[in-house]
Amino acid sequence: MAYNQEEHDQEEHKKIQYPLDSTCYTILDEIGKGVSAIVYKAICLPMNSSVVAIKAIDLDQSRADLDNIRREAKTMSLLSHPNILKAHCSFTVDHYIWVIMPFMSAGSLQSIISSAFPDGLSEPCIAIVLKETLNALAYLHNQGHLHRDIKSGNLLIDSDGTIKLADFGVSASIYEPISAYGSSYSSSSSCLMFTDVAGTPYWMAPEVIHSHTGYSFKADIWSFGITALELAHGRPPLSHLPPSKSLFMKITKKFRFSDYEKTRNSKNYKKFSKSFKDMVGLCLDQDPSKRPSAEKLLKHPFFKCSNKGPDFLVKHILQGLPSVEQRFRQSKIQRQLSLKKSDDENEEDPVQGEISKQRRISGWNFNVQGFELVPVFPVEKDQQISVKQENDDVDETEIIIQEKELGSDTSTISSPGGSRQSSEVDGAIVCSGDRKIHTEIGGGSVSREVMLASLLFLKKSLDDQRQNVMNLISIFYGEHHSVEVSRKDHLIEVIDKLRNELENEKKKNCALQLELEFLKSKYSNE
């Protein structure tokens, strides 16, 4: 049946207003956990106890950025499409924002894959899921919106096989005033471009990571391509590497479908149709202008040949699948078990724990769960991951990511067979206990883009930490009324202090940039 926007809008209009009062809802179960929110299954008592999902966003957590939450609520309220999850309403409850949403009884595709299809879905199922997602994306882009976080964790599926795109926390509109994003987008000759880093690393387009030229709708198409691979293989490409390294590879090397296939070990090797590979290849073009639009992609043979509908998903994915709440419980137990296991390993070897405390930090990992940078300690033994790449005009290019013995921490990407792609990265950000930051150069030229990407993430982490400290100070200060200085004055004092600290950090970053420039020119002259 063809989709009629007008009919859909009328239906939406008729919808009843859900109560804006938390006592009208009874929470039944926890069904998911995101970066800054917990998702519950609940019933709405005045609505004949109809089942809803409640996303409770903790405002006390630093990353629960109120602007993003407002943006998510606003975006959702303005959009209306059968493949986009629209919230019923949202309101504050203590220090939480509750977003009341339709309950999508099978949860996200990510939660389904991780619990029941670790090696990915079959191609006909992928085609249906992706086609529905593209419908949502085409609509979204036509309305002037970028989603900016397309991944299987944000694709929800209902008991009848309906797919809906959710989570507009980092979405952006080209029609909103510039102030809505700080100064994070700019106007180029052809279209509006965003320049802030948003999304989840493995799914991020290269131009989002090193965004001096900015990015636009085609960044969503890249993430869509990565999502296609995630659905096909059970995880996104490069997820065997720490996220920071996956970023490095993306900005220093071209990535193609064939590269990903070669990294798979033969046991899990899956064959895919030519049209699927071609479709993914188009989405993953390094040049955003060469990627097709969502509308154009819908006409690709991979989607044109697919005549199956949501019923097919019910039969091949949902039948026999444990409920979303059961799956969440299982994954929680698994997480606890693996945490306990790593604790036990540390207890067995107390010396080891002590050593890692004293070891210096060799770099940073971008933690997807915590959305923050975490320090990396140099590895004890040689660790080598090789990814073979096929090249059009050069025989073969080998990328080696190598972490050497303690004390000689380097990340090297070399290409012995290919001169065309021979950029070499050989540097690490080192952070010692006294928070001094300096660069270590291990005999190669430094890629400015790699350093810039690291610095951008480092800056984000510092901003988050600053927010954290401010929250903590206000919490603790609130409990000590005996102190004479007024709360307001104290906060002003703290803000000034933090502002100074931030200025200092900025200066350090500038000094670091200068040092890099100097070393870069020095080594390139040599």
Ligand SMILES: Nc1ncnc2c1ncn2[C@@H]1O[C@H](COP(=O)(O)OP(=O)(O)OP(=O)(O)O)[C@@H](O)[C@H]1O
């Ligand atoms: N409306 C809903 N109906 C049913 N399950 C849902 C709903 N919304 C979210 N979930 C479940 O809760 C999980 C967490 O959702 P949430 O949007 O908070 O985080 P996420 O998208 O997985 O992570 P991130 O915070 O990185 O965006 C989802 O993976 C999904 O299984």
